[in-house]
Amino acid sequence: MVQQARSGDQWNLKLSQQLSIQAEQESTALMQELNAYLVSQEEPDQLSWKWGLNEKFTVKTSYEAMASGPFIESCNAKVWQLKAPLRILIFGWLAIKERILTTDNLTRKGWELPNICYLCRKEAESVRHLFHACEFTSLLRREITVKMPELSSCQLFQRGSFRAVILFSKHTKVRHMQLAFCFILWKERCRRLFQDKRKNVEAVGDEICQEYTSWNTLRREE
Template sequence: MLLHSFSVYKWLSSLLRSLSRCARNFIWSGDVTSKKFVTVSWRQICAPKNEGGLGLRDLSSLNTTALLKLRWLIITTDSPWSIYLREHFKLHGRLYSCSYKRSSIWPGIKSILHILFQNCRWVIGNSSTTSLWVDKWLDKPIVDVVGATEIALSLSRTKVSNIIRMGKWVIPSIFSSTFPDLTNEILEMPLPIDEDNDILIWEVSTSGVFSFSDGYEIVRHRFPVKSWASIIWHPFIPPRYSILVWKILFNKLPTEDQLQRRGILLAPICQLCYKNSESIDHLFSSCEFAQCAWRWLATQFGTIIPPTGSLSDIWLDFLSKRFSPHLRNVWLASGFFLLMAIWKMRNKVKFEGKPPSFSRLCRSTSTWIRQVGALTPGHVRGILDRQLLVSLGISPNSSKAPSIVPVLWHPLLFLGSK
């Protein structure tokens, strides 16, 4: 029943915000009533992963898409209910009454009509149902090009079939003299060769049929594509590690400086070195504990990481290492684990009073490297990379030998040849 309501009625904005708030609280805290202080915006979370989101769906956009689907079915199908609603609401192309109608579903249908019209187009058949002036059968509806002129008002009920005679375009002289560019565009359009009904197509889809996914892509909020999105999400990296890196990239971890900005009174001291104020950049890059951890990890892979620099510098240098695919994937997964290990150790110091242990961090990271190495895809190129993997306790993935397939060829036989 709830799904039916969502697909038929336009829900109140306050209700959608309340439900989105519950979903947001549950994702961040596991409790719909508990709100976290430092979070990524819900709109960003609902973006696709390549735009920096988590790929969730926004409820308001889903509701709008469901109403688009309903409107599409009303105008394109001939079931008894769609015929009834077309006549009841006078929904014939873009010609519809804007007046109030006693119906609980009309506000929702009316609210999305402009979205539907912007992304639909009429393919002319017998041209008897398509409005010459207000329907989109050219690149743009004629009324959108010329505006509501006196001629437009006089032709508002004219069908495309009214300017076709004996298989030819017959355009009124007053129209052709007033709008020569539109006249040329009409004359360049090929005339229909059959008497089928006019067809409404969804321009966004290659099939011409409205789909829920295409509709959602139209109405959702868009963000710029993030270059790092393809780097942090991998099947061989646990999602919680990827999400931690995702939070770091958005600067949305509850470090001391972030909490202080939100009005929480505390001394923003780093929990691992007790020398500087705690921030994301300090905790994971310039802190002495973090620098030792990065140097140790680089040594395990036979490389180096600059001893000083911001977190973005470490990130860029980390990604620039030229390893073969298998070793590169292990290197990437190990870096993600190290970030998680630093964050966990910081939390143990802050909330459990346990002192930071560099040796414990190294042991847990070494164990992780051996475990993830057996699950990481990719092959190894070169003796050095192979030796590095073996030294890490990982069995290298060898590339598959090329398979030789016999090919038999016979000369082509043409008619008349012997």
Template sequence: MDLQFSSEELGLFYAPTFMVLGDGRTALFWEDRWLHGQSIRELAPLLYLCIPKNKRRVRTVADGLAGNAWARDIRGVVGLQEIGQYLTTWQHVTHTALSAEPDRLVWKWTANGVYSARSCYQATFHGSLACHSWKLIWKGWAPPKVKFFHWLVSLDRCWTADRLARRGLPHHARCLLCDQEPETIHHLLLACPISRQAWHEALSWLRLPAPAPEQDISIQDWWTRARDATPPSVRKALRSTALLVPWMIWKHRNACVFDHATPSLPELADGIKDEMRCWARAGDQGLRVVLPPSWDVH
């Protein structure tokens, strides 16, 4: 079976590998990195383009060196630059000596040079943005849409007024809930007076020993600090609250934007309590522990 690979997949393979040349029967003359850790494609890119694809994929180093067969692979129009790269390649190839040992593929991302799935996985995500909120978002009990919302919050990808403004799209000049400050996701969820009061009422209603989040930190940082100061028996409830309250604030804000609803702290607070009961009924064991007795979830 002839496997097909994208250019990105091939790039991921070639970047961390090179050939230690032995008998030349495995290393591909035109494709593999066998010339002091480099390939013909890297040393002579214009000459490489003169080689038919079917030759690139089958010509081994041993075959190419035998009678300088590699030179006969060249096709098409050869200009001055190609001739210059041909001469350079000739100099490199002339000094190549084979041995009786088999060729050896070396994987640069492990100490012993042997491929491992772990090293490849780590390299794939090298330089990517880390989501420091993953423990709060992905390990807690919450509907998938709520977790996805918080993931967008952590990346600042929610369509609040500031994000709309950066793209020249219509937006409200101030937060629709408090009508005081420009709307950012941080202001909406943590600094808006209505949101802060909603946090306070939710935590007080559940009798969780944690203050409302400060205005100058993230939800993740607040949850980390509050968790350390919270008894283990109610930490799951604290996590659920950290996920549920911002979600309900966001829904209330969207009702104001799209349905022209009037901002209302009592309505928001009641909605948070109703949603907590729904989560408990759906399987959130943390909220089951702390919901007031009058709120039967069975």
């Protein structure tokens, strides 16, 4: 069915009935969203559960979803519970949905760019590479645990998925630190790309700690 609905790299969905102006606009917006995703006929389909950790179904998350009321809220919405500036919460929301404009996402939208990580200069850039596997990110994570020894024993911050840490860590300070970590890491990536300037691991670590500390000040003022 999917193969029949696609023509080359575009979706070709033909509706039998005439749409209203509003429905036509919504249909156009939907097509734009769908065309941003590449479909490989060589890979098998996969199921995902958006209300659970790592997109895997569990009975517990199923009950939690049903208990949330008639409008089931994605677990991603937990990012809005954090006490951080709005612009950074918006960034966090986009990051955990893997919608920030990394090179691979821009390529899907039709941009012709060399797909290289601007931090390590060794591998292709994606959200998961940037916040998980990048060599610079690993060094920076170690730097933060040196600057903030209370995080040195938190394995979730050191090795866990950045998404899982932000959404599900039981320690609020760890959730805030991971969000600050990702935001400043992205800021350094953009600094290198657009300004041709760079900071070393120690300087970026200082910037993360300053950002995190400023949020603590905001929370105390509230």
